[in-house]
Amino acid sequence: MGGNTRGGKSTKASRRRDKRHEMAEREAQNMADGNKLQVTEFLSVSELANLMDVSFAEVISKCMGLGIMVSINQRLDAEVIELVAGEFGYEVEFIGIDDATDDDEDEIEDAPEDLEPRAPIVTIMGHVDHGKTSLLDYIRNANVVAGEAGGITQHIGAYQVTTASGKKVTFLDTPGHEAFTAMRARGAKVADIAVIVIAADDAIMPQTREAISHSQAAGLPMVFAINKVDKDGANPEKIKEQLAGMNLLVEDWGGKFQSQEISAKSGMNIDILLEKILLEAELLDLKANPNREASGTVIEATLDKGRGYVTTVLVQNGSLSQGDTIVSGAHFGKIKAMFNERGQRVEKVGPSAPVQLLGLNGAPQAGEKFRMYEDESEAKDLANRRAQIVREQGIRTKKHITLDEIGRRLALGNFKQLNLIIKGDVDGSVEALSDSLQKLSTEEIVVSVVLKGVGQITESDVLLATASDALVIGFQVRPSLNAARLAEKENIEIRTYSIIYDAIDELKSAMEGMLEPKIEKKVTANVEIRETYKFDKATVAGCFVLDGKLFRNSRINLVRDGIVVHTGELQSLKRYKDDVKEVVSGMECGLSIKNYSDLKVGDIVEGFEEVEVKRTL
Numbered sequence: 001m002g003g004n005t006r007g008g009k010s011t012k013a014s015r016r017r018d019k020r021h022e023m024a025e026r027e028a029q030n031m032a033d034g035n036k037l038q039v040t041e042f043l044s045v046s047e048l049a050n051l052m053d054v055s056f057a058e059v060i061s062k063c064m065g066l067g068i069m070v071s072i073n074q075r076l077d078a079e080v081i082e083l084v085a086g087e088f089g090y091e092v093e094f095i096g097i098d099d100a101t102d103d104d105e106d107e108i109e110d111a112p113e114d115l116e117p118r119a120p121i122v123t124i125m126g127h128v129d130h131g132k133t134s135l136l137d138y139i140r141n142a143n144v145v146a147g148e149a150g151g152i153t154q155h156i157g158a159y160q161v162t163t164a165s166g167k168k169v170t171f172l173d174t175p176g177h178e179a180f181t182a183m184r185a186r187g188a189k190v191a192d193i194a195v196i197v198i199a200a201d202d203a204i205m206p207q208t209r210e211a212i213s214h215s216q217a218a219g220l221p222m223v224f225a226i227n228k229v230d231k232d233g234a235n236p237e238k239i240k241e242q243l244a245g246m247n248l249l250v251e252d253w254g255g256k257f258q259s260q261e262i263s264a265k266s267g268m269n270i271d272i273l274l275e276k277i278l279l280e281a282e283l284l285d286l287k288a289n290p291n292r293e294a295s296g297t298v299i300e301a302t303l304d305k306g307r308g309y310v311t312t313v314l315v316q317n318g319s320l321s322q323g324d325t326i327v328s329g330a331h332f333g334k335i336k337a338m339f340n341e342r343g344q345r346v347e348k349v350g351p352s353a354p355v356q357l358l359g360l361n362g363a364p365q366a367g368e369k370f371r372m373y374e375d376e377s378e379a380k381d382l383a384n385r386r387a388q389i390v391r392e393q394g395i396r397t398k399k400h401i402t403l404d405e406i407g408r409r410l411a412l413g414n415f416k417q418l419n420l421i422i423k424g425d426v427d428g429s430v431e432a433l434s435d436s437l438q439k440l441s442t443e444e445i446v447v448s449v450v451l452k453g454v455g456q457i458t459e460s461d462v463l464l465a466t467a468s469d470a471l472v473i474g475f476q477v478r479p480s481l482n483a484a485r486l487a488e489k490e491n492i493e494i495r496t497y498s499i500i501y502d503a504i505d506e507l508k509s510a511m512e513g514m515l516e517p518k519i520e521k522k523v524t525a526n527v528e529i530r531e532t533y534k535f536d537k538a539t540v541a542g543c544f545v546l547d548g549k550l551f552r553n554s555r556i557n558l559v560r561d562g563i564v565v566h567t568g569e570l571q572s573l574k575r576y577k578d579d580v581k582e583v584v585s586g587m588e589c590g591l592s593i594k595n596y597s598d599l600k601v602g603d604i605v606e607g608f609e610e611v612e613v614k615r616t617l
């Protein structure tokens with residue numbers, strides 16, 4: 001600690017320092033003020049008891065009364081803390097790790113006269129192979145105007161170019177919305193504008209739709225780059241028509257969205273695209289104050305053998321200089337050197353500039369905010385405290401919306417919008433489901449579909465759910481293995497249904513706050529079909545149990561490419577020649593399905609049982 005006692009003058013910086021210390025102290029202790037508790041999430045039972053000045057036994061017994069078994073050192077989540085504190089007559093205010101350890105930067109607003117225009121920050125998204133990389137490469141290579149020495153030689157995660165009209169544009173050099181969404185899932189707001197690349201010789205594809213949904217969810221203005229117009233078979237009008245079909249009317253169709261036909265290969269019209277981006281930026285009136293301490297977002301960070309941690313950051317406000325001390329998440333350091341995207345050393349950079357820097361003591365995650373601190377020991381302190389919180393929270397993840405949570409949030413009265421991501425096996429059912437679910441909107445709560453589409457539930461769906469706090473609804477489809485893992489890690493609820501009415505009914509009940517205990521399918525095994533044989537008209541499959549336990553009397557779904565093609569029962573289950581009652585993970589087995597013979601290599605036989613699931617609250 002230290003630093004706030006020096007000198008008597010109350011400069012802006014020292015006031016900030018004092019405020020920070022106050023915050024830090026508060027965070028360190030968590031505060032009980034009258035009947036109000038200010039706490040960081042995940043207090044332990046004993047800490048909560050201390051704050052309320054009651055014995056931990058009383059807290060434990062209250063928890064038991066709520067049906068939750070806890071031990072004295074167990075950390076409680078926000079919901080439980082709220083309930084238990086309520087029982088003791090306390091109101092709870094949660095302060096997040098950032099609030100708890102952040103300074104008051106957000107409170108010190110820049111005076112309008114200090115603000116200066118800044119360059120727009122642009123992200124490029126689109127379907128695989130539609131030309132994102134080619135476009136980024138073309139702009140990177142072509143836009144070296146006179147006076148801007150050196151080409152862009154380094155891939156540092158972002159680069160800035162000067163257009164023919166002399167204005168600057170910063171591009172995030174991480175094509176694909178995964179990176180973008182992952183950042184957004186962490187709360188980072190980096191890009192100002194999204195360029196959606198669509199190949200004119202193709203069509204609006206699933207990832208195009210996803211990119212559009214991601215941009216809309218983030219509230220980013222979009223510019224459509226209709227690419228590959230040099231190719232035979234390119235049909236830009238068809239793309240515009242398809243966009244119109246999605247309610248996205250481009251300007252030459254009388255709408256508000258800018259679009260530009262380009263060739264990322266030949267460079268045709270890319271200058272016009274850049275001008276359109278700048279036009280969009282003008283409407284946004286982007287400004288920042290270059291004369292203050294720097295703050296911004298980490299774009300990427302790596303460990304370099306010779307140079308230590310190398311971090312690319314995007315300065316979003318203020319200016320960053322060599323020698324400054326910054327903190328990002330749980331890491332800090334004094335900047336030893338800075339390099340631009342041309343590999344040149346720079347001493348100082350201002351708003352919207354990407355820069356690679358050396359000197360941090362670790363690698364912050366992409367999307368993590370960073371901020372400059374005047375006092376190195378203070379920075380160290382802050383980073384260490386954060387590291388401590390991160391360690392404590394390590395096992396916990398953010399709580400996202402679940403079906404059970406809907407009623408509770410409604411009861412709290414501040415739940416205005418329920419976001420859904422809907423995936424289904426065919427377009428018709430997706431549309432039907434999405435229409436019906438949207439119609440469930442009431443005066444209190446709007447049901448909003450942030451993404452709908454055909455096919456398996458993917459990692460990127462789960463990422464979008466994380467970023468937009470959405471529930472994922474699958475109709476006759478399943479999550480991919482990676483998506484399921486990610487959903488578990490991020491606490492995203494994926495509900496899968498095989499009857500549209502069930503989905504509507506459940507959501508409706510949840511929204512009416514009266515979700516009944518229900519019978520739910522619990523998957524007990526995933527078995528992969530590796531060979532098939534025809535045998536007396538029936539098809540017998542040679543299989544491998546990927547995980548879980550498959551029982552002879554299990555009910556099963558046959559899943560092909562993530563889509564449920566049949567639901568029924570087993571006809572037989574064998575190990576070698578013998579009938580068996582069950583097979584477990586790692587075993588080979590033979591099976592056939594009752595009254596069903598269309599088995600294919602690669603299909604997954606998913607065994608499930610039906611269990612009663614209680615609402616948790």
Ligand SMILES: Nc1nc2c(ncn2[C@@H]2O[C@H](COP(=O)(O)OP(=O)(O)OP(=O)(O)O)[C@@H](O)[C@H]2O)c(=O)[nH]1
Nearest residue numbers: 127128129130131132133134227228231263264265
């Ligand atoms: N003829 C023509 N080909 C193009 C154009 N733009 C890109 N391509 C080609 O299309 C292919 C895919 O381009 P990429 O830039 O790799 O596409 P991408 O969207 O970045 O693809 P991923 O990185 O796989 O998502 C490459 O073979 C490019 O050469 C264009 O304007 N005209």
